[in-house]
Amino acid sequence: MSETLPHLRSELIAAGQFFHARGWVPATSSNFSARLGSDEILITSSGQHKGRLDDSGFLRADLNGISLDAGKRPSAETGLHTIMYQRDPAMGCVLHTHSVNATVLSMRLDAVTLQGYELQKAFPGITTHEGQVVIPVFANSQDIAALAVEVGQYLDAHPATVGYLIRGHGMYTWGASVADTLRHVEALEFLFECVYRQLLLDR
Numbered sequence: 001m002s003e004t005l006p007h008l009r010s011e012l013i014a015a016g017q018f019f020h021a022r023g024w025v026p027a028t029s030s031n032f033s034a035r036l037g038s039d040e041i042l043i044t045s046s047g048q049h050k051g052r053l054d055d056s057g058f059l060r061a062d063l064n065g066i067s068l069d070a071g072k073r074p075s076a077e078t079g080l081h082t083i084m085y086q087r088d089p090a091m092g093c094v095l096h097t098h099s100v101n102a103t104v105l106s107m108r109l110d111a112v113t114l115q116g117y118e119l120q121k122a123f124p125g126i127t128t129h130e131g132q133v134v135i136p137v138f139a140n141s142q143d144i145a146a147l148a149v150e151v152g153q154y155l156d157a158h159p160a161t162v163g164y165l166i167r168g169h170g171m172y173t174w175g176a177s178v179a180d181t182l183r184h185v186e187a188l189e190f191l192f193e194c195v196y197r198q199l200l201l202d203r
């Protein structure tokens, strides 16, 4: 067992508690993963409440999403995690949440365009509020393999993307470490709240 496993697991457990306190991981929704090695990830197992994760709520999987822990089943959405690790050897963490704001905005918009917000600087390579950060919205699907292909094609064309929404479902974001990815979740959720309130004011 990798020495980093207990550390990454405790980071993901803490992330779940934080997200749960904010209302971003209701019921048994959402899933979290982190890279253990060149061809191995740690990911939450199916059906876990993410606010009450313990050490047993995880499994190791390869980058094709195949469980490396006998008897443990990865989340149905594992393919949306593994595609990110397959694409980038520096990818260290993928976090998927189901907040109200992310879900509602995804029902109304085809993309969430963030512009003029200081907090855009929470994302890698962004040094000013002046640019645009576009968060695309993909149609929800129970065919995760097909959705992963669609996401991959979008990211090929838009490599600076920091996250995406799935309509009526939730958000995916990623980063080099769990800490970086937590920052991206927190920044995106703050920005989604801003966009949501602006839409209300503009009515």
Ligand SMILES: [Zn+2]
Binding pocket: 029, 030, 031, 077, 096, 098, 169, 170
């Ligand atoms: Zn989900």
